[in-house]
Amino acid sequence: MAGIKDIAKITGLSLATISRVFNESPLVSKKTREIVLKASKKLDYQPNLMASALRSGKSKIIGIIIPELSNPFFSSIINGIEQKANEANYSIIIAQSHESKEKEIKAIQSFIQSKVDGVLLSFTEQTIALNIIKRLNSYNIPVVFFDRTHQLKNTNQIGFDNYKGAFLATEHLINQGCKNIIHIVGNLKMEIHKERKKGYVSALQDYGSFYNEETSIVHLNMNELADSKTIQNLCNDSENPTDGIFAHGDESALYILNILKKIQIDVPKDVKLIGFGNTNFSSLVQPKLSTIDQRNSEMGKLSACMLLEILNSEKLISPKTEILSPKLIIRESSLSQ
Amino acid sequence: MAGIKDIAKITGLSLATISRVFNESPLVSKKTREIVLKASKKLDYQPNLMASALRSGKSKIIGIIIPELSNPFFSSIINGIEQKANEANYSIIIAQSHESKEKEIKAIQSFIQSKVDGVLLSFTEQTIALNIIKRLNSYNIPVVFFDRTHQLKNTNQIGFDNYKGAFLATEHLINQGCKNIIHIVGNLKMEIHKERKKGYVSALQDYGSFYNEETSIVHLNMNELADSKTIQNLCNDSENPTDGIFAHGDESALYILNILKKIQIDVPKDVKLIGFGNTNFSSLVQPKLSTIDQRNSEMGKLSACMLLEILNSEKLISPKTEILSPKLIIRESSLSQ
DNA sequence: AAGAATAATGTAAACGTTTACATTGTTCAA
DNA sequence: TTGAACAATGTAAACGTTTACATTATTCTT
Numbered sequence: 001m002a003g004i005k006d007i008a009k010i011t012g013l014s015l016a017t018i019s020r021v022f023n024e025s026p027l028v029s030k031k032t033r034e035i036v037l038k039a040s041k042k043l044d045y046q047p048n049l050m051a052s053a054l055r056s057g058k059s060k061i062i063g064i065i066i067p068e069l070s071n072p073f074f075s076s077i078i079n080g081i082e083q084k085a086n087e088a089n090y091s092i093i094i095a096q097s098h099e100s101k102e103k104e105i106k107a108i109q110s111f112i113q114s115k116v117d118g119v120l121l122s123f124t125e126q127t128i129a130l131n132i133i134k135r136l137n138s139y140n141i142p143v144v145f146f147d148r149t150h151q152l153k154n155t156n157q158i159g160f161d162n163y164k165g166a167f168l169a170t171e172h173l174i175n176q177g178c179k180n181i182i183h184i185v186g187n188l189k190m191e192i193h194k195e196r197k198k199g200y201v202s203a204l205q206d207y208g209s210f211y212n213e214e215t216s217i218v219h220l221n222m223n224e225l226a227d228s229k230t231i232q233n234l235c236n237d238s239e240n241p242t243d244g245i246f247a248h249g250d251e252s253a254l255y256i257l258n259i260l261k262k263i264q265i266d267v268p269k270d271v272k273l274i275g276f277g278n279t280n281f282s283s284l285v286q287p288k289l290s291t292i293d294q295r296n297s298e299m300g301k302l303s304a305c306m307l308l309e310i311l312n313s314e315k316l317i318s319p320k321t322e323i324l325s326p327k328l329i330i331r332e333s334s335l336s337q
Numbered sequence: 338m339a340g341i342k343d344i345a346k347i348t349g350l351s352l353a354t355i356s357r358v359f360n361e362s363p364l365v366s367k368k369t370r371e372i373v374l375k376a377s378k379k380l381d382y383q384p385n386l387m388a389s390a391l392r393s394g395k396s397k398i399i400g401i402i403i404p405e406l407s408n409p410f411f412s413s414i415i416n417g418i419e420q421k422a423n424e425a426n427y428s429i430i431i432a433q434s435h436e437s438k439e440k441e442i443k444a445i446q447s448f449i450q451s452k453v454d455g456v457l458l459s460f461t462e463q464t465i466a467l468n469i470i471k472r473l474n475s476y477n478i479p480v481v482f483f484d485r486t487h488q489l490k491n492t493n494q495i496g497f498d499n500y501k502g503a504f505l506a507t508e509h510l511i512n513q514g515c516k517n518i519i520h521i522v523g524n525l526k527m528e529i530h531k532e533r534k535k536g537y538v539s540a541l542q543d544y545g546s547f548y549n550e551e552t553s554i555v556h557l558n559m560n561e562l563a564d565s566k567t568i569q570n571l572c573n574d575s576e577n578p579t580d581g582i583f584a585h586g587d588e589s590a591l592y593i594l595n596i597l598k599k600i601q602i603d604v605p606k607d608v609k610l611i612g613f614g615n616t617n618f619s620s621l622v623q624p625k626l627s628t629i630d631q632r633n634s635e636m637g638k639l640s641a642c643m644l645l646e647i648l649n650s651e652k653l654i655s656p657k658t659e660i661l662s663p664k665l666i667i668r669e670s671s672l673s674q
Numbered sequence: 675a676a677g678a679a680t681a682a683t684g685t686a687a688a689c690g691t692t693t694a695c696a697t698t699g700t701t702c703a704a
Numbered sequence: 705t706t707g708a709a710c711a712a713t714g715t716a717a718a719c720g721t722t723t724a725c726a727t728t729a730t731t732c733t734t
Contacts, residue, residue, distance in 0.1 A: 001476070046446075046449050046450050046476070047450055048391070048450070048452065049450045049452065050387050050390045050391045050396065050451075050452050051391050052384070053387045054387045054388050054391050055513075059387065061430075061451075067417070069406075069412045069415055069416055070409060070412045070413050070416055070617070072407060072409065072412075075406045075407045075409075075412050076407045079407055079433070082406070082431075082432075082433060090428055091432075091447060091451060092430065093428055093429065093430045093431075093432050094414070094419075094429060094430075094622075095419075095428075096419060101566065109383070110428060112383050113383050113385070114387070114398075114428060115385065115387050120521050139338070139383075147419055170595075203591060219604055247656065248419045251617075251618075251621070254618065254621040254622070255621060257621075257623065258623065259620060261623055261641050280407070281588075281591065281618040281622075284588070284591040284592060284594075284595060285591070285618075285621075285622050286595065286598055286622070286623050331407070334474055
């Protein structure tokens, strides 16, 4: 309820001076600063961020758009973002796109209207990044893309080396003696999953392993019966039975694990399995799941830092792309012996 | 960039009329409405929510405080909240308390300054709800508590019947023939875990089952070696071996599952196990985990609706508490034969 | 046809800050 | 002792809306 005016009244100072105190301006003497602070305590003064934002043009809010909050990958990224944002006294406002371009656009619209200072964005599979950039640019709102990156130059991005991650995973299976490794692919409309597939194929080629575009790439259709038949056929193939599986994510790895169990194929004895993402449950399942760590929280922190840097610097910072390197996590599901 | 003024200029109308159009006031004629909308399209007019909030006192923002975003329970609640909030044209701003009272207070402070219209709050174990209520009340910000509820009258709450959930879980184990059921308790400083314990004890008493405060209640200390020894001792007790385990959460149930596996106790043959929360991975582990569904998304929707109702009604709505009922989900980990 | 009722629009102040510019007070060099 | 330099404070307009109140235009009643 109490505003800067009230403080001015009881201290006998002008609005400007009071305002300067709260903005930590060096233009105010120690003595008056203390007087003001004491008065503001007494009145339980709460600065009105809306008014401040309106006048100054800085809202101290960062907008985040992600596909799905309940995806643990994204929620831990947000953890990282929140930490850095809070340190810098920014609030975060979150919107989910649910992989829908329309919702994404709506979110951006709402962010523009809310006058967010910057946007962190992991776009949907259908998004044309250029449009988004243009839109935000025309309102002078900087944006940093994370996780889902694109080919455009001159944009700020924090990515992850999906290619290398997939390569490491596949290589690991090869090292464990697998002769016929299949890959459960994700949505190939998305760059990240294309990259994972590429990494997988590269590893096989580098090591001269068996690869067949028809049979080595498996699309799940989330119909348990059909899927388990497919897997069964592959694993029981008389000529070239599958003995290694690289799944595009931990969750689908779990799903596969279930299927294998049902058709009585032992992991890791008969088939070795590795996931992707190092989700919190991956060390808690039986057998413990080998996987690729995506360094989620780090990604969050990095993107937040990049955005904050842009927000804090007067002059233009030349855009840059940073790519995080994967870490291979070896647990039980992929180990021979 | 374009504001209401620009629209006024090119249409020759007054600011008031333009404003009325965007606020869907009935006081404006169809003809002028269309003229205004056309002009606003042309200018790509974006209402400045900050200015609007400042003048009207309504920010159209809901603040959410939760302990931990990466806890899937909370992220699905937020999913529910976001859905309802978006429908009503509200943005959500999220802060995590990380179970720290200080961070929680800081978040509330920041919400007050951001002039959120209302707060949805799941408080930390150390929180004294009364203080929070008082603080928000003095700034006229309504609050709805969810999940973690308290005893105070005259507050808005959406809770979950933890007692009944625990009762159902325990009862189910009894029905499956368990004679000696232990309970892995959560943090007993928290009401929800106290209630779960109570429900467990009640079920045992109602059915005249074995219960011993000393041995039936197990606190995990997250030291795998020590914990596995404890569990082993209980399960191999010559007089009264444990044959049923009710864990306070799905994650700890998974943890227990691992321990049991390691000490070669079969689930569900030797010991039947049930968790709490119906987390997304619970149907993907081996054996599939029986659990109690907490109806997370529903809880989110309900709390959002309750808050929105308060925000939309002129007159005071008398505070109410709603308690969601648990659903028993029976899967493999608890089934006999 | 006059006045009442209603509909549509306009005027201008207000929301609580920030900030460019102006003013006053102080210190210090010459 | 003047005035230049600097430090501290003040004045008042501005940010982009909303809204109480005033005004004008239109329709209706009798």
